[in-house]
Amino acid sequence: MTTLSREEVEAIALLARLHLERDEAERMQAELGAIVDYFGALAGVACDGVEPMTHAVPAAVPLRADEPEPSLAVADVLRGAPAVRDDLFVVPAIIPGGD
Amino acid sequence: MARGVLDIARGVAAGETTATAEVDACYARIAARDGELGAYLAVDADAARAAAAAVDRARAAGQPLGPLAGVPISIKDNIVTRGLATTAGSKMLAGWIPPYDAHAVARLRAAGAIVVGKTNCDEFGMGSSTETSAFHPTRNPWDATRVPGGSSGGSAAAVAADLCAGSLGTDTGGSIRQPAALCGVVGIKPTYGRVSRYGAIAYASSLDQIGPLARSVADAAALLEVIAGRDPRDATSLAADVPDLADAARATDVRGLRVGLPREYFAELDPHCRGALDAAIAALRDAGATAVDVSLPHTHLAIPAYYVIAPAEASSNLARYDGVRYGVRADARDLLELYTRTRAGFGTEVKRRIMLGTYALRSGYYDAFYKKAQQVRTLIARDFEAAWASCDLLLAPTTPGPAWRFGERATPLDMYRADIYTLSCNLAGLPGASVPCGLTSQRLPIGAQLIGQPLDEPTVIRAAAAVEARVGFRGLA
Numbered sequence: 001m002t003t004l005s006r007e008e009v010e011a012i013a014l015l016a017r018l019h020l021e022r023d024e025a026e027r028m029q030a031e032l033g034a035i036v037d038y039f040g041a042l043a044g045v046a047c048d049g050v051e052p053m054t055h056a057v058p059a060a061v062p063l064r065a066d067e068p069e070p071s072l073a074v075a076d077v078l079r080g081a082p083a084v085r086d087d088l089f090v091v092p093a094i095i096p097g098g099d
Numbered sequence: 100m101a102r103g104v105l106d107i108a109r110g111v112a113a114g115e116t117t118a119t120a121e122v123d124a125c126y127a128r129i130a131a132r133d134g135e136l137g138a139y140l141a142v143d144a145d146a147a148r149a150a151a152a153a154v155d156r157a158r159a160a161g162q163p164l165g166p167l168a169g170v171p172i173s174i175k176d177n178i179v180t181r182g183l184a185t186t187a188g189s190k191m192l193a194g195w196i197p198p199y200d201a202h203a204v205a206r207l208r209a210a211g212a213i214v215v216g217k218t219n220c221d222e223f224g225m226g227s228s229t230e231t232s233a234f235h236p237t238r239n240p241w242d243a244t245r246v247p248g249g250s251s252g253g254s255a256a257a258v259a260a261d262l263c264a265g266s267l268g269t270d271t272g273g274s275i276r277q278p279a280a281l282c283g284v285v286g287i288k289p290t291y292g293r294v295s296r297y298g299a300i301a302y303a304s305s306l307d308q309i310g311p312l313a314r315s316v317a318d319a320a321a322l323l324e325v326i327a328g329r330d331p332r333d334a335t336s337l338a339a340d341v342p343d344l345a346d347a348a349r350a351t352d353v354r355g356l357r358v359g360l361p362r363e364y365f366a367e368l369d370p371h372c373r374g375a376l377d378a379a380i381a382a383l384r385d386a387g388a389t390a391v392d393v394s395l396p397h398t399h400l401a402i403p404a405y406y407v408i409a410p411a412e413a414s415s416n417l418a419r420y421d422g423v424r425y426g427v428r429a430d431a432r433d434l435l436e437l438y439t440r441t442r443a444g445f446g447t448e449v450k451r452r453i454m455l456g457t458y459a460l461r462s463g464y465y466d467a468f469y470k471k472a473q474q475v476r477t478l479i480a481r482d483f484e485a486a487w488a489s490c491d492l493l494l495a496p497t498t499p500g501p502a503w504r505f506g507e508r509a510t511p512l513d514m515y516r517a518d519i520y521t522l523s524c525n526l527a528g529l530p531g532a533s534v535p536c537g538l539t540s541q542r543l544p545i546g547a548q549l550i551g552q553p554l555d556e557p558t559v560i561r562a563a564a565a566v567e568a569r570v571g572f573r574g575l576a
Contacts, residue, residue, distance in 0.1 A: 009454075012454050012457050012458050012461070013454065014439075015457050015461065016414060016442075016453050016454060016457040017418070017421070017435070017438040017439050017442055018439060018442050018443065018445070018450055018453060018454070019439035019440050019442065019443040020443070020450070021443075024447075024450070028450070028451065028454060031451060031510075031511055032451070032454060032455065032458065034510070034511075034512060035406065035451075035455060035511060035512060035515075036455075036458065038402075038403055038406075038512055039403045039406070039407055039459075039468060039472075040403075041399070041400060041403045042400065042403050042404065042407070042468070042471045042472060042475055043467070043471070045397075045400060045471070045474075045475055045478070047471060047474035047475065047478070050474040050477050050478060051474070051477055052470050052473030052474050052476070052477065053473050053474075053476040053477040053480060053526075054305065054473060055291075055305045055335070055528075056291035056292070056305060056306070056525075056526075056527065056528020057291055057292045057335060057337065057528055057553075061334075062334050064331060072198050072199060073198075076198035076199075077198060077424075079196070079198065080195050080196065080197075080198070080424070080425040080426070081423070081424055081425060082422060082423075082425075082426070082427065082428035083428065089423050089424055091423055091434055091437060092431055092432065092433050092434050092436075092437050093433065093434075094433075094434050
């Protein structure tokens with residue numbers, strides 16, 4: 001059985017920007033280990049020279065004319081935001097000491 | 100038998116009923132039944148009645164009506180609806196009112212359909228039983244102690260209990276076909292790219308498709324015909340012409356059709372399902388098809404491949420729920436804490452999949468997990484391509500067994516294994532449908548799955564209609 005260390009679980013959670021409570025992290029550690037084990041079935045499959053399939057439809061990147069089109073009204077978009085000032089989204093200070 | 104999409108549209112157009120009467124009757128049934136079933140997360144009776152009144156005025160004025168005029172339709176809650184709360188079954192979006200309609204919803208409205216409400220689903224579509232909805236479970240109308248399947252469980256339950264004439268769901272790994280099978284209704288997952296994903300809240304973008312659920316093949320085909328077609332706002336939507344699907348649904352003769360029976364899909368089938376599946380095979384033979392034994396040898400790898408690829412894409416797609424632009428926000432001292440504390444609001448299954456995806460995409464692990472899973476995806480797609488040499492269509496069970504009891508699939512892997520027969524179709528991007536083909540001895544519905552070649556929805560629908568016409572399945576409503 002693959003064991004994920006507590007440190008690994010915490011490192012993944014940080015990469016994913018997820019805060020996990022202590023009991024959640026413990027449960028996640030056990031469950032992810034079992035699932036990753038299950039993924040082990042993939043390891044034994046011979047895939048040399050097999051192209052990875054990134055999409056169901058082999059489509060070239062479609063291009064369109066570079067012409068402006070109407071988009072959503074700013075007020076409509078901001079209505080769903082948790083904090084807004086002067087038509088902008090408000091977030092906590094990124095630079096220490098900033099506002 | 101409850102009237103369906105086409106019956107109601109015909110009745111409204113002929114003046115035998117009105118859109119207002121249909122919508123009122125629909126809300127009366129919701130009021131009577133949905134307290135028990137929990138199929139809906141939100142309804143908007145005022146907007147629906149206004150839309151119905153507009154249809155009735157248009158008819159009175161002699162204006163042309165759309166093909167779905169006056170038909171009450173529900174929309175899975177991970178598809179955005181302008182002015183109507185949309186949460187994707189997540190507390191992260193509680194109270195959010197979308198400023199626009201998904202392409203498929205706009206198409207339905209333009210055809211005269213009336214959106215009556217939003218149906219419950221597993222959070223962001225991540226689940227197979229609708230139990231991961233952050234709000235409440237949905238009960239299976241056939242047996243309220245059992246799950247309706249998922250993730251479009253609210254849509255399937257609402258259609259089965261006649262709390263709408265039809266519904267839109269999404270299918271990333273079986274989320275339309277599986278609940279349709281467990282609730283005894285018809286569900287179609289179109290070819291990847293057939294229906295625009297504009298306004299579908301993204302889970303795994305290379306797999307997600309919007310599709311219809313309804314009580315008959317013809318009704319589902321009618322909904323699909325309206326929502327299908329190129330939309331420049333979804334770069335993956337296909338330019339292919341939309342065929343006459345209503346015509347396909349009327350033709351119940353499948354003479355000369357070679358139906359492949361993939362042996363891997365029948366190997367571990369619950370004995371309770373066997374009789375119903377045999378009836379579906381017999382129905383197609385009776386309608387003129389021949390059955391062919393085929394093999395899809397990489398089927399057993401669909402679960403690990405899917406549960407690497409879908410969580411990897413999800414971990415990227417769900418990065419947008421950071422407490423800045425929409426949805427809920429947690430109190431925080433700095434930006435990193437804003438992200439991590441806000442995102443603590445995801446439910447357990449969503450967190451698990453974000454963690455899995457992040458694990459698989461992590462530097463140093465990418466080749467072993469994500470790239471390998473994508474290579475296996477190629478092998479799975481090649482299995483289908485090889486099968487098309489000897490058959491035109493595949494018939495298989497939709498699910499390994501009937502609806503299970505709440506809590507019965509206790510571990511994540513138990514739940515993931517329930518998807519074994521539906522995942523490959525998404526991985527290969529093929530069209531698939533589930534059509535009811537019988538009941539178990541406990542009176543639980545069983546679905547037959549029809550999987551077609553890319554863009555060959557007409558053959559899938561033709562075969563589904565042939566099964567439907569011959570197995571004599573009687574729905575609840």
